[in-house]
Structures are given as structure tokens and as C-alpha cells.
Amino acid sequence: MMRYLSLMVFALVLGGCKRDKVILAAACYPEIADLQRGGRVVDVPVTFQLSGGLMLAGRLMLANGSAWSACNLPKEFAKDSLPLLVSGYHLTSPSLDVMNISPVPFEVTSVKYR
Numbered sequence: 001m002m003r004y005l006s007l008m009v010f011a012l013v014l015g016g017c018k019r020d021k022v023i024l025a026a027a028c029y030p031e032i033a034d035l036q037r038g039g040r041v042v043d044v045p046v047t048f049q050l051s052g053g054l055m056l057a058g059r060l061m062l063a064n065g066s067a068w069s070a071c072n073l074p075k076e077f078a079k080d081s082l083p084l085l086v087s088g089y090h091l092t093s094p095s096l097d098v099m100n101i102s103p104v105p106f107e108v109t110s111v112k113y114r
Contacts (some may be wrong), residue, residue: 028071067103
């Protein structure tokens, strides 16, 4: 009996680990259908930059000048010119192949001060 219970728990854990569909980040990109997590990055040095304009939003700037979105970034880290280390996922979708978007869709999963 204990063996079957252990096997069931193991199967549930394995089944719950794979999450390709992005639920939380979809709120950041309602116009992009079928968002999925792509490549994962860990502790990448970035600088948060307010984009200004009519809609106050921000982006994560890399040293090479590339920009990632700041989806799911906690508000306490959304200060202009703040150096950070972020981890998260690049987001992909079949519809992104024909769209020209900047910054690159990115889901922040953890962040810390640099």
C-alpha cells in the first residue's frame, strides 16, 4: 500500500513540474496568444530603466544595449537606474515570429540588488 501511495505522489510531482504555459505573464501581454516559457536565465546583471511617456512602465537593460520587459517585477525594484540581478524566462509564442516587439518579452521569477 505504501509503495502505491509513494508512486502516486511521485507521479503527481512529476506531472506538476512541467509548466510550459505562462499564466501570470499573460496579463502583461494580453495581445500575444499562446505564450510559453523559452530559455531560462539566472542572475543576469541588468539596470532597470523607466520608459516614461504616457504610460509609466519599465524595462530591464542589459550591458549590450538589449532590453527585456519587466513582467512580474516587484514594485520595490522599479526605480530608475537601479542595478539588479534577475532570473526568469524569455517568453515565446508563434505570433512573435511576425511581430516586431521591443523590449523582448521576459518573465521575472526572482530579483535581487546588485
